[in-house]
Amino acid sequence: MDTKFSDYFSVKLMWSRIPYLVKKIPITLELAGLAFLVSIVIGLLIAVIRYKKVKILSPIATAFLSLMRGTPMLIQLYVAYYGIPAILRIFNSWGANIDVNVIPKMVYAFFALGLYQAAFTSETFRAALESVDKGEIEAATAMGMTYGQVLRRIIVPEALENALPGICNSVIGLVKGTSLASTCGIIEITYQNQILAGRDYRYLEGYVALAIIYWIITIILEKIFKLVEKKFRIPEQPKTVEEV
Amino acid sequence: MAILELKDIHKSFQDNVVLDGINLSVNKGDIVGIVGPSGTGKSTLLRSINLLERPEQGEIRFEDITLNLPLKGKERKSVTALRKRIGMVFQKFYLFEHKTALQNVMEGLITVQKKPKKETEQIALDALEKVGLKAWKNHYPKHMSGGQQPRVAIARTLAMKPDIILLDEPTSALDPELVTEVLTTIKAIAEQGYTMLLVSHEMDFVSKISNRVLFLDGGKIIEDGTPEEVFRHPKSDRAKEFFDKMNKLKEPEFFI
Numbered sequence: 411m412d413t414k415f416s417d418y419f420s421v422k423l424m425w426s427r428i429p430y431l432v433k434k435i436p437i438t439l440e441l442a443g444l445a446f447l448v449s450i451v452i453g454l455l456i457a458v459i460r461y462k463k464v465k466i467l468s469p470i471a472t473a474f475l476s477l478m479r480g481t482p483m484l485i486q487l488y489v490a491y492y493g494i495p496a497i498l499r500i501f502n503s504w505g506a507n508i509d510v511n512v513i514p515k516m517v518y519a520f521f522a523l524g525l526y527q528a529a530f531t532s533e534t535f536r537a538a539l540e541s542v543d544k545g546e547i548e549a550a551t552a553m554g555m556t557y558g559q560v561l562r563r564i565i566v567p568e569a570l571e572n573a574l575p576g577i578c579n580s581v582i583g584l585v586k587g588t589s590l591a592s593t594c595g596i597i598e599i600t601y602q603n604q605i606l607a608g609r610d611y612r613y614l615e616g617y618v619a620l621a622i623i624y625w626i627i628t629i630i631l632e633k634i635f636k637l638v639e640k641k642f643r644i645p646e647q648p649k650t651v652e653e654v
Numbered sequence: 655m656a657i658l659e660l661k662d663i664h665k666s667f668q669d670n671v672v673l674d675g676i677n678l679s680v681n682k683g684d685i686v687g688i689v690g691p692s693g694t695g696k697s698t699l700l701r702s703i704n705l706l707e708r709p710e711q712g713e714i715r716f717e718d719i720t721l722n723l724p725l726k727g728k729e730r731k732s733v734t735a736l737r738k739r740i741g742m743v744f745q746k747f748y749l750f751e752h753k754t755a756l757q758n759v760m761e762g763l764i765t766v767q768k769k770p771k772k773e774t775e776q777i778a779l780d781a782l783e784k785v786g787l788k789a790w791k792n793h794y795p796k797h798m799s800g801g802q803q804p805r806v807a808i809a810r811t812l813a814m815k816p817d818i819i820l821l822d823e824p825t826s827a828l829d830p831e832l833v834t835e836v837l838t839t840i841k842a843i844a845e846q847g848y849t850m851l852l853v854s855h856e857m858d859f860v861s862k863i864s865n866r867v868l869f870l871d872g873g874k875i876i877e878d879g880t881p882e883e884v885f886r887h888p889k890s891d892r893a894k895e896f897f898d899k900m901n902k903l904k905e906p907e908f909f910i
Contacts, residue, residue, distance in 0.1 A: 546749075550761075551706065552740075553761070556734060568751070644794045648794070
């Protein structure tokens with residue numbers, strides 16, 4: 411019996427798979443978006459702590475960073491998935507009354523993804539903070555600004571421009587990272603594909619369709635960040651001098 | 655009347671004593687030129703006045719603000735209050751790279767002095783006009799020449815209407831042509847009655863605009879008087895030697 415290429419890979423089937431997957435894109439984006447917020451807030455916090463070398467907190471932040479960077483995201487997801495209920499059960503044995511099954515699955519993914527990315531984002535932020543000219547900070551201080559004002563008005567706006575390419579990377583990393591959240595039982599696009607392929611065993615078509623979807627999302631994000639970066643950058647050419 | 659008084663200021667970096675008991679009293683309207691060899695604490699002295707450097711010992715009194723060093727918790731607020739009234743122009747200008755010339759000048763007025771935006775813009779434009787850069791208000795620092803940048807820095811300081819202006823070698827990073835450009839601007843300000851402390855290696859300029867000159871060496875003020883007294887008739891050997899060396903450069907290389 412002859413086997414045709416379409417027996418292994420049917421382009422038609424792949425296209426027909428895409429609309430079913432697209433339906434779950436909001437879940438993917440929601441996961442990535444929430445994790446992004448967590449990573450930005452915690453990342454900035456860690457970065458400022460390490461930048462200012464805050465006592466006690468700085469070594470804790472460094473240890474956290476080392477742990478998060480030193481272990482795979484998949485393992486962290488599993489640890490969160492099995493670990494959080496385990497901890498809650500201990501609390502319950504002490505008399506607390508928390509229903510472990512009620513915790514939304516999103517929470518695990520949200521924590522694991524967010525904290526994992528926070529570790530990387532914090533380094534982006536720290537490098538950006540350190541790139542701000544010390545002289546400008548001094549000039550602002552000499553004007554009579556408090557450190558909080560210097561941070562808000564001078565350091566953060568300048569650091570942000572330098573951090574943008576890194577933040578873009580981190581968003582893209584998060585979007586792709588959400589595919590691992592399927593292991594926590596969240597039905598986002600990757601898990602959706604597992605379900606659909608489970609019916610007709612057309613895994614390859616599904617994975618290729620997924621690849622296309624992730625790729626397109628990434629391209630759109632890159633374009634958005636390009637625009638944002640352009641908005642932040644000082645133009646190469648000066649404006650024309652106004653006649654007085 | 656003394657507007658600023660320094661008493662017995664000591665500052666070291668590790669084992670290196672930079673300021674070794676400085677006593678100084680500056681009157682309102684004084685234009686004080688500070689000269690001397692490199693590394694003798696001229697910049698550190700200026701930077702100690704607005705506490706960018708923290709001297710280990712001494713007392714700084716500026717009008718109603720008195721700071722006893724080293725600072726204690728409560729006095730930190732007075733430092734900010736002091737800085738609000740003392741302006742500084744840095745050797746490398748340190749303009750805010752991400753703000754236009756106008757925004758640079760407006761920054762302190764908005765953030766520190768909390769003036770309404772409309773008023774701020776007018777003050778800033780006036781300040782830029784004084785240094786002849788009103789037309790460049792929308793330029794970013796990187797688009798401005800080496801002579802324009804210090805003038806924006808001067809406008810930024812002037813706009814805050816400080817009681818004292820500290821100028822830390824504002825021309826030492828410039829080529830000779832630009833030096834003239836900046837010195838003309840400084841001279842114009844000096845004539846408006848500001849109290850100024852100017853660290854500079856431009857001896858001719860210092861002697862022209864200041865009414866008092868300090869010669870620093872080894873962290874001490876070793877000459878203090880009018881430009882005439884310090885430059886023409888220095889009392890100490892160290893100052894004599896320093897000015898002799900400077901004058902040698904001006905002599906012709908050959909005599910015929």
